[in-house]
Amino acid sequence: MVDDLLAIMVIAVFYTAALNVPALLLSLLPLAVFGFLVQKRIRSWWLLLPLAALTWVLMHESGVHATVAGVLLAFTVPVVRSSAAGGPEAGPGLAEHFEHRLRPLSAGFAVPVFAFFSAGVAIGGVSGLGESLGDSIAIGIVVGLVAGKAIGITGATWLVSRFTRAQLDENLSWTDVIGLALLGGMGFTVSLLITELAYGAESESYDHAKVGILAGTVLAALIATVVLRIRNRKYREIAALERVDVDADGIPDVYEAPEDIGPPPARRRTVDDDADHDPDWRGAPPPGRPAKPFADS
Secondary structure (H helix, E strand, C coil): CHHHHHHHHHHHHHCCCCCCHHHHHHHHHHHHHHHHHHHCCCCCHHHHHHHHHHHHHHHHHCCCCCHHHHHHHHHHCCCCCCHHHCCHHHCCCHHHHHHHHHHHHHHHHHHHHHHHHHHCCCCCHHHHHHHHHHCHHHHHHHHHHHHHHHHHHHHHHHHHHHHCCCCCCCCCCHHHHHHHHHHHHHCCHHHHHHHHHHHCCCCHHHHHHHHHHHHHHHHHHHHHHHHHHCCHHHHHHHHHHCCCCCCCCCCCHHHCCHHHCCCCCCCCCCHHHHCCCCCCCCCCCCCCCCCCCCCCC
16 A cells, blocks of 8 residues: 555655646635545435545646546544544444445455456467567566565564564464565556556557556465465464454454453353253153254153
8 A cells, every 4th residue: 555655645746747836725715625625524324425526637638637526535534433423442433344345345446446447458369479578667566566665665674573562473484474565566557557658558558557457466366375385374364363353242262361361251050950850751842842853861
């Protein structure tokens, strides 16, 4: 997500051919109203959607790529509840609420439609595929998605753990970090967007770049699968620990301090617990109780 935000900032700075300053300034007005409403936890779609659409249109008319409007709108939405709204203990912030509401539309429609219209490329058979993958643009993209993402994410994680108090969880290893870093090379939506802006939708370089993006995404996914598969047994152990909740308080015991783990809840007593039973009884079952499904013949 962070690299996507940086990429969109690159779009805003380097791919703005002509700037319409009045339209850009006007786009800040609906953006400010939108930010004020979400800070007040107003979630009415008939208020927020027109403001977001107006911001998008004015940003587009200003010459700045309209995706920047979406980023700015997202930055105004609070991630955690303010003290006036009850604080973090009162529930999730508005950003999480919007994420749950919009994810089906975003992941189920917007992203697949964008990928469908942007990723189509005629490769011209095996020879055409080889020519595309042999192009320096495609090679650079594949190396960037596979090696660049892995080195960048792993290196940044190492620097944070080396020079700050942050540490890897005791159940994780650097193999896990490398595997997740490789998964970072799978994102291709923003890559396709920048490729179209950089080379133009009708150029040969654009087709070669798209082949490189798709090849890099598939290669990163395959290598990440192999790396993470090595630790699959450990992941199962972690998952099993996260299902243990002795005191049935809804919080897995692995996330609680030992002193916060209470005793197991008492079993509820039933009528049978208080009734008198003859352990040697071999006759018919009591009224209302079915016989054993597999009684001895």
